[in-house]
Amino acid sequence: MPYFDAASAAPLHPVARQALLAALDEGWADPARLYREGRRARLLLDAAREAAAEAVGCRPDELVFTSSGTTAVHAGIAGALSGRRRVGRHLAHSAVEHSSVLHSAAAHEAAGGSCTEVPVDRFGAVDPAAYGAALRADTALACLQSANHEVGTEQPVAEVAALCAQAGVPLLVDAAQSLGWGPVPAGWSLLTASAHKWGGPAGVGLLAVRKGTRFSPQGPAGERESGRSPGFENLPAIVAAAASLRAVRGEAAAEAVRLRALVDRIRSVVAERVPDVEVVGDPVRRLPHLVTFSCLYVDGETLLHELDRREFSVSSGSSCTSSTLTPSHVLRAMGVLSEGNVRVSLPPGTAGADVDRFLEVLPGVVAEVRERFGAPVSASAPPSPAPAASLVVDALGRRCPIPVIELAKVIEEVAVGATVTVLADDEAARLDIPAWCEMRGQEYVGEEPADRGSAYVVRRLG
Amino acid sequence: MPYFDAASAAPLHPVARQALLAALDEGWADPARLYREGRRARLLLDAAREAAAEAVGCRPDELVFTSSGTTAVHAGIAGALSGRRRVGRHLAHSAVEHSSVLHSAAAHEAAGGSCTEVPVDRFGAVDPAAYGAALRADTALACLQSANHEVGTEQPVAEVAALCAQAGVPLLVDAAQSLGWGPVPAGWSLLTASAHKWGGPAGVGLLAVRKGTRFSPQGPAGERESGRSPGFENLPAIVAAAASLRAVRGEAAAEAVRLRALVDRIRSVVAERVPDVEVVGDPVRRLPHLVTFSCLYVDGETLLHELDRREFSVSSGSSCTSSTLTPSHVLRAMGVLSEGNVRVSLPPGTAGADVDRFLEVLPGVVAEVRERFGAPVSASAPPSPAPAASLVVDALGRRCPIPVIELAKVIEEVAVGATVTVLADDEAARLDIPAWCEMRGQEYVGEEPADRGSAYVVRRLG
Incomplete structure (x- = not known):
């Protein structure tokens, strides 16, 4: 049964499973304790940290384990923003970051900070120059994913990192999708990732903060993981995560x-x-x-x-x-x-x-x-015998893909140069009607307010 | 090899191990997805939530899984305080709560809130009347552990809950140490716990919030666990945690x-x-x-x-x-x-x-x-031949237990009614010198400021 959703979660790697089983026996105790079970747990934790740091390309004392990629991002952004509060409260990020970044940005704005969302091209990549232009004197942090989780596009991390370095702005790279495939290009100040994307177990993320990066952990103080990740270490899972990272990197x-x-x-x-x-x-x-x-x-x-x-x-x-x-x-x-x-x-x-x-x-x-869905058959409809001047299609209350189907059905009923106006209140229409125009070589005139939903105007070109 | 530190972490219960292994195969996928692996994961998550809710004594939709007991406490306190911000910003808690509660309280104070620490008696229990007296018109939340993690003393949860209900203040009960032994007495509004204390794996806590309790999750928004616990669910561990809770309750x-x-x-x-x-x-x-x-x-x-x-x-x-x-x-x-x-x-x-x-x-x-350590032999020293009027012992720079040992060595060299003054800069002396007086029937006169450290004055009574 083919499972094609590794970007959501990968099945546990056999090496991770093996390491997890061993660590359940050897690593269940509190690594902060002085007795033998605690010392054994500490050894396992230290070894896992070294292995993960080597894969990330940082020092072991720069890396902490979190409870997920999401919490790594939350902790990383909050800590970096607070660490540079004196510089300013501006955060730059691409428009296609993972929701954990976007939610952190929204929380930052709600708390009085400001954000710039750097747009992407049709492939989903940011333009380094555009990213550089978003950096300001009061920019506390810049965020850029290594590669996009939905479309796979790699971001120009090295180029953006160089611009950030020039501007003196730390760069957080969310490497959740790529870390299993190889290290992130140099130049990052903070890096986050998630073990269950590389065949490790759920419950483990990682946050690396380069020495010299100003960082002030937020939330209640904690004694574990250098105060950067609260709660008892999820040790057997951490051991498994590090083991599988090493294994998938080998392959x-x-x-x-x-x-x-x-x-x-x-x-x-x-x-x-x-x-x-x-x-x-x-x-x-x-x-x-x-x-x-x-x-x-x-x-x-x-x-x-x-x-x-x-x-x-x-x-x-x-x-x-x-x-x-x-x-x-x-x-x-x-x-x-x-x-x-x-x-x-x-x-x-x-x-x-x-x-x-x-x-x-x-x-x-x-x-x-x-x-x-009664969709029109592609490019095979006979030309309409009596072209109408223009038409309005009411797709209010209808969900994607109906508004686009209705548009496609009638476009050849209007004369070339005339318009079809689609009334729709489904959010997807705002994206899909222009996209349809682009794909079918018709002109997207624009969106107008309407009593309910919006009116999307399309001109027939051919 | 006897392991006597279950209050830190218990070895994995055999039932937890079995459940974990099964869930690694069946529950690694994203429970939010629509395909079969996702649906299977969702079924496991729902079943685990039902089992945990039954053990807690709440509805499944009142309970979310967190990444640890600590994060459950952090999220619970922050959410409850914010949910009742209009009522006020006062937090009451006992002096002997787990560090996760005390750190949350400190963060709340740093953010402008106020806290009252309710003292405990020599057994470590709060007095319900004293706790009730700490509740104010602007109290947003009260916290009380079900039992103390260091000395085992049970707190009068039912009595305090009744006083909280009277005052209209929600009560958060940290049940980390007791949940494996049985349900918490009724009357709580929020409840937190930690799976690795009851033989479940690390990486799982739980937070229950009674319907009707005002609650506003803090931090960046999240899609999982009703928005109350960020990040991908640690599903195999959650399944194991619920299974072992049921098993230990049976025993x-x-x-x-x-x-x-x-x-x-x-x-x-x-x-x-x-x-x-x-x-x-x-x-x-x-x-x-x-x-x-x-x-x-x-x-x-x-x-x-x-x-x-x-x-x-x-x-x-x-x-x-x-x-x-x-x-x-x-x-x-x-x-x-x-x-x-x-x-x-x-x-x-x-x-x-x-x-x-x-x-x-x-x-x-x-x-x-x-x-x-050259400690005095208990109650067997011969009476000193020539009692001095009073003595000063310099224990500056010496760590526990030396200051107390030095005190014990000389107490019989002074006359009954005369004093020994111990100069010490070790924090433990402040607690241990009065405790020694209590145990040995001597009078603790008090602490005076000194050039370095403090001067602890003890009067010989016998």
Whole structure:
């Protein structure tokens, strides 16, 4: 049963499992205690810290273990912002960071700080010059992920780090998606990661803070992990996390080549065999194992469900699969289609045959879902006999992908040069109607306020 | 090799180990995902929540899992204080709470809030009336542990809860030490606990918040655990924690009777066989498995080391075993001796024979350490031939237990009614010199400022 959602969580690596079992016996005691069980636990903790620090490329005393990647980010951002409070209260970050960064930024703004969100291009990457321009005299911290968790695009970390160094601003790199594949380019001041993304157990994140970086831990004081991560160390899991990081790094070079080729195959075959699809993210500067694409006229939740029925586990940034019914902020920031969105992230060891089977199954599943939604058949409608001047389509109360389907159905009923106005109150329409225009070569005129929802105006070009 | 420090961490319960192994295979995926691995994880998480809620005595939707008991306390206090910010910013707590509560209180004060520390009696218990008197119109939250982690004394939770209810103040009960033994008396509004204290794995705490309790989670927003605990759920560990809570509860009634008898035996034999010892904590209203005593003229670290050499693992609240070189705040609040302090906390299943062996070994070890420190032999010194009027002993720069030893050595050199003044700059002297007076029937006159450290004045009564 192929599991293609390694970017959410990877199954436990066999080495992690082994290390966890051993550490359950040897490492359950309090490493702060002086008796033999405590000393044994301390030895295990020290060894895990050394192994993790080596993989990260820092000194052991620069690295602490947290309870997750999210808490590492929260603690890292809060501590760095507070450590440089005298410099200012400005925080810079890209528009496509993980929610833990965005939520930290929102909390910072709510507490009176200010933030600049650096936009990304259509591939999801920041422009180093634009990032550099966001740095100000009062910038306390800059945040940039090593690679994006939804579309796999690598960020220009080395270039941004150089600009940060020039400006004297510490850079926090969220390396959650990439650390298993290799170290982060030099130049970071803080680094965060999450063990269950590299085949370690849940319950372990890591936060590295370079010596010399001003850092003032926030929240109630704590005695453990240099006061940077509260609570009793999750020791057996920490031991397993460090062991599996070392193990996946040993396999990373060869596995990256193999998965990169599989992802290239997915990228080209999906574009070829699925009509009206947008494969997103940078095709070259990207994580080896991750690819994302969006299918016009498709409901993401139904698509996931149908793939799950055929035993493929993938995730989606479509609005219908989110608890807030808004499309992924990453796809939104990139300005790409969000409906029918599928993220495929291959765990190490994925069989090529499973990818082949996925590629065989996918086109039929997409076609089936489209048919169920009454989607227009791609580029095959006969020209309308009597073109109308312009049209208004009422899609109020209808959820993604219906507003786009309704638009596609009527676009050829208006004359070239005339407009179709779609009334919609589904959040996804704001992203998907312009994306549809881009894909179908029509002109997106703009959005106008309406009594309910918004009016999206599209001009027929061809 | 007898491990007698269950109050720090208990070895993994066999049921927890089994559940953990099963959940590593079935519960590694993201429970928020829609595919089969995610649904399986969700089922495990829901079942664990139900089991834990049943043991706690609350509804499943009132309970979230955190990454430790400490983070549960931090999140619980911060959320409750913020939820009632309009009422006021006053926090009440006992003087003997766990450091996670005291650190939260300190953070609250640093942020402009106010706190009242309710004192305890010589057994370590709060007086309900005194606790009630600490509640004010602007009290946002009251905190009280179910039982003390260092001396085992149970707090009058039901009585304090009734007074809190009367005053309309929510009560947070830190049940870290007692939850494995049974539910907390009714009346709490928030409850926290820690799995590795009941034989679950590290990395799991729990926070229950009764419906109707105003609660506003602090820190960056989160999507998981009702927004009350950030980061990816530590699912296999959560499953193991819930399973072991159920298992230890099943064994608790019988095991409590057995361990209570063993602890009674320790309490009486230690008092009988070890001269100049103070067995502290309530002898009756206490945890079944925990006892603490302090030995005059003994260095705690040396004592622990010698016991460890004889394969007994115990902990200590002596200043010399703490990183800050201050005695345990619990012993300080109780006003009892801190030097030569030993906490014995028996894990379930402790063999009576191991306890017997401990009781055989202990008196010799204490005598040996005392001899090494040149401690006076108890109550056997011949009356001094020529009593001096009064004496000053300079113990500056000397660490616990030396100042008390020096005092004991000279007390019979002064006349009855005359004083000995001990100059000392070790923090422990402030607690241990009055405690020594209490134990030896001498009068503690008081502490006076000195050029360095303090001058502790003692009057010889007999």
